[in-house]
Amino acid sequence: MAKINDNFIKLPESYLFSDISKKVNTYKTEHPEAKVIRMGIGDVTLPLTGEVIQSLHAATDEMAQAATFKGYGPEQGYRFLTETIVKEAYLPLGIQLDPEEIFISDGAKSDTGNFGDILSKENRIAVTDPVYPVYIDSNVMGYRAGELGSNGKWSNIVYLPCTPDNNFVPALPQEKIDVVYLCFPNNPTGTTLTRDQLKVWVDYAIKNDVLILFDAAYEAFITEKEVPHSIYEIENAKKVAVEFRSFSKTAGFTGTRCGYTVVPKELLLSCEEGDKKVSLNKLWNRRQCTKFNGTPYIIQKAAEATFSPKGKEEVKALIDYYMSNAKIIRESLENIGMKVFGGVNSPYIWMKTPEGFSSWEMFDKLLKEVNIVTTPGVGFGPSGEGFIRFSALGNREDTLEAMERIKHWNIKK
Numbered sequence: 353m354a355k356i357n358d359n360f361i362k363l364p365e366s367y368l369f370s371d372i373s374k375k376v377n378t379y380k381t382e383h384p385e386a387k388v389i390r391m392g393i394g395d396v397t398l399p400l401t402g403e404v405i406q407s408l409h410a411a412t413d414e415m416a417q418a419a420t421f422k423g424y425g426p427e428q429g430y431r432f433l434t435e436t437i438v439k440e441a442y443l444p445l446g447i448q449l450d451p452e453e454i455f456i457s458d459g460a461k462s463d464t465g466n467f468g469d470i471l472s473k474e475n476r477i478a479v480t481d482p483v484y485p486v487y488i489d490s491n492v493m494g495y496r497a498g499e500l501g502s503n504g505k506w507s508n509i510v511y512l513p514c515t516p517d518n519n520f521v522p523a524l525p526q527e528k529i530d531v532v533y534l535c536f537p538n539n540p541t542g543t544t545l546t547r548d549q550l551k552v553w554v555d556y557a558i559k560n561d562v563l564i565l566f567d568a569a570y571e572a573f574i575t576e577k578e579v580p581h582s583i584y585e586i587e588n589a590k591k592v593a594v595e596f597r598s599f600s601k602t603a604g605f606t607g608t609r610c611g612y613t614v615v616p617k618e619l620l621l622s623c624e625e626g627d628k629k630v631s632l633n634k635l636w637n638r639r640q641c642t643k644f645n646g647t648p649y650i651i652q653k654a655a656e657a658t659f660s661p662k663g664k665e666e667v668k669a670l671i672d673y674y675m676s677n678a679k680i681i682r683e684s685l686e687n688i689g690m691k692v693f694g695g696v697n698s699p700y701i702w703m704k705t706p707e708g709f710s711s712w713e714m715f716d717k718l719l720k721e722v723n724i725v726t727t728p729g730v731g732f733g734p735s736g737e738g739f740i741r742f743s744a745l746g747n748r749e750d751t752l753e754a755m756e757r758i759k760h761w762n763i764k765k
């Protein structure tokens with residue numbers, strides 16, 4: 353008899369952002385006159401830049417000629433892109449990588465979600481709380497989460513609270529863990545770790561044989577000097593960390609899809625049986641070659657264009673635009689007396705809900721009273737209760753209008 357993987361039915365019925373989208377659509381059907389402003393899912397709004405579009409067109413033209421047409425590409429990504437990433441994204445940080453340590457993909461969501469394929473079901477997983485839901489859900493699917501308790505926590509997952517009480521810096525776990533997901537700048541809180549704070553984690557991982565899955569999807573938004581752009585800025589991190597990066601928020605690729613994962617060759621993990629150590633780079637390569645046929649050539653050419661001198665300027669302009677939105681949101685919320693975090697090195701602003709409001713109550717209130725969509729903090733985990741997230745990735749006009757609405761709104765009534 354064919355059977356399903358029961359873990360899928362243990363998961364909440366739908367993914368957080370699908371849930372929110374359903375709620376918003378219902379509201380819009382009931383109130384067709386409402387001008388709803390979306391500050392929920394972190395989706396970009398500015399179009400692709402000139403360099404990217406030019407490169408996409410040129411690559412498309414290549415596909416139209418027999419002499420330059422491309423069929424299957426390398427599963428790991430074209431060398432022109434992996435070499436450019438080594439040279440343009442890492443060398444300026446003083447990090448030396450081999451192009452074979454970079455795997456191009458269709459985005460960090462897929463890679464963070466799929467990486468568990470090459471890890472033992474026996475691993476004890478730790479996540480910061482609140483957390484990007486993909487890390488948890490994919491470990492539920494991968495038999496590592498146990499059961500969901502009434503406290504909103506999975507029994508086999510170790511939660512590391514990140515709240516104002518610890519300045520959003522996760523404490524090292526008290527119990528034995530094998531793998532930890534760290535995302536900095538953080539989604540959803542928008543907060544960061546300094547180099548010294550990240551070093552504590554790298555040292556801990558080396559000492560305790562822990563694998564760090566480091567999601568750096570938002571590194572391009574960093575404005576402060578002491579915040580590292582890559583975990584490999586920390587000495588010896590290549591021995592213990594995989595890094596995920598993305599063109600989505602950086603260069604407007606949420607719909608175009610391109611990201612990459614760095615799996616250092618010196619990163620070795622033990623087998624389930626015996627003492628043998630195996631290279632994760634080899635295993636990830638093996639996994640990708642079986643389950644993935646590579647990111648489309650034209651998309652990789654588009655991604656490459658973001659690293660040309662003009663491409664870099666254009667990307668910087670995109671980031672500056674969104675970070676100006678972030679400043680507007682932060683200041684407007686502060687001006688009405690709200691406590692806010694993030695928004696300085698990230699496009700997310702994490703707001704404490706006023707006394708007496710849960711995350712979902714605040715979400716509903718904002719939707720119904722001022723027609724603004726946010727993301728309820730509790731959707732990211734138990735420690736997100738009592739917070740909501742604003743995304744600064746909307747357009748300026750909507751951001752200003754949303755903040756104007758909030759200014760004239762009695763949030764506490």
Ligand code: MLT
Pocket residue numbers: 392393394395461539
């Ligand atoms: C978010 O809003 O948290 C992100 O858009 C989710 C994602 O990148 O998948």
